[in-house]
Amino acid sequence: MNERRADMACSLVLPVDGMTCAACSTRLERVLNKQPGVSEARVSLAGNTASVDYEKGEITASDLARVIAKAGFSVRSEVIDLDINGMTCAACSTRLEKVLSKVSGVESVAVNLATERASITVPVGAVPTETLIDVVKKAGFEARPRVSAKAQREAQAREEQRRTQAELNKLRLAVVLTLPLALPMLFMPFGVDLMLPSLWQFLLATPVQFWIGWRFYDGAFKSLRGGAGNMDVLVVLGTTAAWALSSWVTFFGGAGEALYFEGSAMVITLVLFGKWMEGRAKRNAASAIHALMDLRSDTARVERDGIAMDIPAESVIQNEVVIIRPGERVPVDGRILEGESQLDESLITGEPIPVARGEGELVTGASVNGDGLLKVQATTVGAESTLSRIIRLVEDAQASKAPVQRLVDRISTIFVPVVVVISLVVFLGWWLGAGDPETAFVAAVSVLVIACPCALGLATPTAIMVGTGMAARYGVLIKDAEALEQAHRADTVVFDKTGTLTRGTPGVETCFAVDGDVENLLRIAASAQQGSEHPLAKAVVAESNEKGLALLPVSGFTNHPGRGFGATVDEMKLLIGSRRLMEERDVALTDWAEQAALLESTGHTLVWIADTTASSRLLGYILLSDGVRAGAAEAVADLHCKGLDTVMLTGDNRYGAASIASAIGIDRVIAEVLPGDKAAEVERLRNEGKHVIMVGDGINDAPALAAAGVGMAMGSGTDVAMHTAGITLMRGEPGLVVDAISISHATYHKIRQNLFWALIYNVIAIPLAVSGLLNPVIAGAAMAMSSVSVVSNSLLLKRWRGKGK
Missing domain, CATH: 3.40.50.1000 (HAD superfamily/HAD-like)
Known part of the structure; x- marks a missing residue:
């Protein structure tokens, strides 16, 4: 028991924001120590950290973060993105989520089968990336940090291309070895027996089963070692059974007994073909994010010590001056210091018409410069640039799980063991109940092959x-x-x-002053609102600037949220705002209320100005409108x-x-x-x-x-x-x-269609397999086609067209 408790003991250092004094750290330490499962908590004000010893089974890192937030502080978190290799179906991604969730310090995990990506949220610096990679490897998969540098992206693309080519070469070889086994089946209905001798069939089928099909054995072993089953388990069980029985008959059985070499070889070949097609479709589905990444400019021309030089765009630092020549792509977000031009921002905003930009205006990275030379001061660079944030948003959306996908994940975790049990029951039923071992074998293998959760796992993420x-x-x-x-x-x-x-940019239409001095009313109203970011205030100040009015000093500013404000200008205590504010402060509007109501009814906005220095008296109003x-x-x-x-x-x-x-x-x-x-x-x-x-x-x-x-x-x-x-x-x-x-x-329509296609194969084919009417080869083809049809159906979303472009 003590050993078990020792295994459950964890230590975690959490970075805490919001502590301002020793009382904060003392209070937080006291709150943490009261939590069930916390052995000891130590809070450092100097280091802004909370070191917590706790028992894993009783409280989690997410719980600790929530406790800290409830106490009035916050835990800084970061998201570690990993590229995952080796996942084959929804069961893999679900199992990997569970494994990563158990790592001390991990707050949340999202593993996406379609993007082959894991996003792990952890307190800043609490969990090294290497630790997560080791956990992924122990679970039977490969992982590497997801990076965005151009050279590394190109290296990943080359590796992806090499892997894809290797898979295609193996698929081609599998087809070459399988065809001599499969083609004679086409002539059997015509009474022509072209089947090869059993030894030749063994020699052709064995490399397909154990060399070309090794990926299925490897995936099945890793999956079972991790405590769950996946698609590979079903494929391995079915094809190995067919190959093993045929090999027994070849070397120890009698003449005339059935052989299933063509079945095992064709199933593996068809599943490989399905996975290759699925991979192509998945890469196509991810093309949007690749297209966004390709918008990034590789180089930027900057001024350093008075000299213009070309450097990698990702090396530009904030406030550095970037020179953008005509026709070049803007490498960073920034503000124009010199020059004017037309910029094509369609690839960022979708707006097809180039927009004019001049000195003092902002430009967005990845837009295309027109015919002007611009000098731009970089305002946001790297991960905080507009394009990087867009890419991050799209990536996060693609990696996140819709509510319906969580239900699918739960189904997939129990799917494989249920299918294995069904297959065993079918085998025993046909053999012991009907005395037909051949049909029992064919039916059991067909059930294993057809009932793959792969399409089910791809139905939602590919559409998303x-x-x-x-x-x-x-x-x-x-x-x-x-x-x-x-x-x-x-x-x-x-x-x-x-x-x-x-x-959202109202303008002043007219001013009405009770004493007839419109300019003075506008001057004091603008003076009171100078420095305000409110659109109405900006409009009033802009109008006074346009008329060349000198603004007066303002003091004693008092805000009345949603109604207006008070301020002192030229020793007058002004009240500026809505009719509601005037009524609350007993400013009489009787003589002007009817006229004001008429103007307001036509969509105009009235800003009332009153003097409350001695008694509340109305000075006038300013009429504004917003188109x-x-x-x-x-x-x-x-x-x-x-x-x-x-x-x-x-x-x-x-x-x-x-x-x-x-x-x-x-x-x-x-x-x-x-x-x-x-x-x-x-x-x-x-x-x-x-x-x-x-x-x-x-x-x-x-x-x-x-x-x-x-x-x-x-x-x-x-x-x-x-x-x-x-x-x-x-x-x-x-x-x-x-x-x-x-x-x-x-x-969502595509998701529902995909779930239909993913399930309809099983709904139709499993009863056929149970009844012995479905050949394992047909089952393998149907299983492969279910995944291909789901991903291909998602790709039809590319035909969608919005009105915005």
Whole structure:
């Protein structure tokens, strides 16, 4: 018992953020030591670490991270990506997930069969990559760190090509050795016996079984050693039984007894052909991510010490000046210091029309420069560049598992042992019950060969790979498979107004001053709002700058979230904001309320300005408007055609919101909602039984995006919104919402078709195999075709076309 407890003892060092004093570290140490299964916890304030000794069976690294988060701190995590070789079916990926999950320090694991990739989330520095690679090797697979450097990618491509060629050569040899065994079967129905002597059959079938087919034995041994069964186990059991019985008859049996050399050889050849076809299709399915990687520029021309030189693009450092000549691909994200040009950003955003860029404007890496010479200061490089983040998003989405895939994984883990039991029961039933050992043997082998979970394991990930890749081409970045799967269920789309349905850049139309001094009203309003990032504030300041008004000093700024603010300008205590704020502070609007209501009803926004220095008195208002985005009405009409309800959720006044909604065709308006209440409104819709998609672009939309079934962030919006959302729309076009829902429908439809194809072979063929009516050769062909049909069906998603391109 003591030995067992020693085996379960683990130590883990977790990097902790958020500790500011000794009280923090003491409190966290006390909290950790109270957890069941924790032997001892030591928290270092200086090192910002928590060293925890715990028992593996009672608490996990993920549990410890959650405890630390609940205590008000956070554990920095990193994702280690490994390329995996040797997986053959869903049972392999499921088993490898279990093995890696047991490693001390591992928080979560996602192993994807289609991409042959494992993503392991661990606390920063807590688990060396070499440890994970050793664990993978002990489980019977090969692993290497997933890297992105161009030379290493090329080396991987060469290795992949070499491996593929070797597999093709073995397949060709298998066909050459199998044909003399298989062709005589075609003439048997005509009474022509061209079968080779049994010894010749043995000599042809044996190298196919044990040399060319060795990969199946190797995979089966590793799988069983890891405590689970997979496709290789079924293939090895069936073909070895056929070969062994035929060999016994050849050397020890009597003349005229049945031989199954052609069966064992053809099954292995057909399965190899199926795996080769499957590999081709999988590589094709992953072409989208390779295409994105190929967009990366290999070199960059930089200025160092006044000298222009070419260096590898990945060696550019932040703030370095990069020279981009006409026709070159932009190597980094940056800001233009000198020059102007037209840039083709279609490969990043999907927007086919080149856009003009000049001094001070931002450029995106992988876009193509037009006919101008640009000097660009690098702002984000390496892993933080826009293209790298897009690639990471697509990779993560392709590696993640949809909810339906988790069910498939659970099925595949019990599938193989159940099939082996069925095969044994069938064999005993025919032999002992019907006294027919030959039929018993044929039926048992056919059951083993046909019932392979390979197609089942490929059904979901291959569709997701192609779907997310196609979506990325049209400017729709899908963060995870769950968002892709859930989007098709939506029946309600909730839009934020400003920046989503409208351009988000309002302009001042007119100013009204109670005392008639419009310039002074604009000056003090702009002075109070200088430095603010709010779109309305920017519009007011821009209008005052355009009129050449000198701004006054501002102090005593007080924010009133969702309503406005207060500030002191030129010794006046100003109150600036919505009608609601004025009413709360008893500012009389009686004389102007009717006129204001009329303006608001036409979609305009009014910013009221009052002086509260002595008593609350109205100074005037500024009228602003924000135009509807091009394509918004068409997008809403398309959503209605698909049977979806549309809702506008905004903090603006109900009259302006209703006017915009009417122009666009929105069904329902929820207006005058404070930023903190948007998530509650989304929750209310979900409680009504609706499947909600929330579309937004601002920081204040982030809670609502998180609360929705699927959050969609406009790529023109804030990083916070894009981080929170499950789907990012790379262009500020509402039409991309339709595209995102469309690709979700198409992908989920393919998943259902794939699961049908994966299961229909077994549903039809297993009863035939049990009844003795299915030859092992036909079973092998059907099993191979099930995998090929599933992957090929996923590739049909490449015919999907969005409206965005």
